[in-house]
Every structure is written in structure tokens, then in C-alpha cells.
Amino acid sequence: MSTSGFRIGQGFDVHAFGEGDHVMLGGVRVPHARGIVAHSDGDVVLHALCDAMLGALALGDIGRHFPPSDPQWKGADSRAFVRHCDHLVRNLGWKVGNADITVICERPKVGPHADEMRRLIAFDLGIDIGDVSVKATTTEKLGFTGRGEGIAAQAACLLVRA
Numbered sequence: 001m002s003t004s005g006f007r008i009g010q011g012f013d014v015h016a017f018g019e020g021d022h023v024m025l026g027g028v029r030v031p032h033a034r035g036i037v038a039h040s041d042g043d044v045v046l047h048a049l050c051d052a053m054l055g056a057l058a059l060g061d062i063g064r065h066f067p068p069s070d071p072q073w074k075g076a077d078s079r080a081f082v083r084h085c086d087h088l089v090r091n092l093g094w095k096v097g098n099a100d101i102t103v104i105c106e107r108p109k110v111g112p113h114a115d116e117m118r119r120l121i122a123f124d125l126g127i128d129i130g131d132v133s134v135k136a137t138t139t140e141k142l143g144f145t146g147r148g149e150g151i152a153a154q155a156a157c158l159l160v161r162a
């Protein structure tokens, strides 16, 4: 592995909408006309972030660390996945320097909840809220997100020496 002072990672996740009245996004319960189909709480923001953190150190992906076949993770709070990834990263001598996350959906509107997501993520990573960015975009009604069939998120993070 490189001995330089930085490692970069990126992650991407998609979940389908299903029955329910809310979606978990960045640890925040966001009211919505649909729920999420998933093994865990289906938080695409946190799943993309975990994959970015794991990817930065070539540690595999979220499904390797928390297999969807394992009943232990049924309905799991995805904040626990983030904290676990943070422990892994810190045990190897790194921490998240900053993270930048984009949520992709027509609805729900993410903007009103973005700062609370940033606060929770920064807390779980033990970093400053100014080092966590949460943004959103529609796909202008195109594709599966545009048709309101599901929601996606992508994340980039930079790891720095702890």
C-alpha cells in the first residue's frame, strides 16, 4: 500500500422505493410517500459513504463486511456501519479528512435535511461538520430515479493520516 499521506475513495448505492412512509438518509428519518426496500434500514447515503471509506483502503465493500445474507443486519441502523468503518480506518492509522455525498432522487427533497445529515455523519466520524458535504440532485425526471422508482447516492472521501 502507498505510504503517502492521502487515500481517496468513492462509493455508490441504490435502493428501490417500496411500502412505507419514510426513508432513512444520512441517519435522518425523512418523511416520504414511500419506504425503502432493503435488508438494513436502506440508508443509501451511509452505504455510499461506507463504500467510499472501505474503497480508500482497498478493504472491499459494504456487502463483504455486513453480508445481506446475515440476519444480524436485518433492519440495522446504518450509522453502526459507518462507525464500524471508522474504527477500521482509524485502526489502520487513517481518518476521514472530508467527505462529499450526492443524493439522487426527485423526492424527497433533501435540502431541508442536509445539515442534520452532515451533523450526524460528522459526529459518527469524529470530524468537523465543515468536513462533511451533503448535496442533492434530480435526474430531471429521467431514468429510475426520475420515475420515482428508487433513490441513489454517491460519495467521495479523502482519508488523511490520523
Ligand SMILES: Nc1ccn([C@@H]2O[C@H](COP(=O)(O)O)[C@@H](O)[C@H]2O)c(=O)n1
Pocket: 104, 105, 106, 107, 108, 109, 110, 111, 112, 135, 136, 137, 138, 139, 140
Ligand atoms: N431530491 C432533491 C433534489 C434536488 N434538491 C435541490 O434542488 C436543486 C435543483 O435540483 P436539479 O436536479 O433540478 O438541479 C439541487 O441543487 C438541490 O439543491 C433537493 O433538495 N432534493
Ligand SMILES: C[C@@]1(CO)OP(=O)(O)OP(=O)(O)OC[C@H]1O
Pocket: 013, 014, 037, 038, 039, 040, 041, 042, 043, 047, 062, 063, 064, 065, 066, 067, 068, 069, 070, 073
Ligand atoms: C447494507 C446491507 C446489510 O446487509 O444490506 P442492504 O440494506 O440491503 O443494503 P445494500 O446497499 O444492498 O448493501 C449490502 C449490505 O451490506
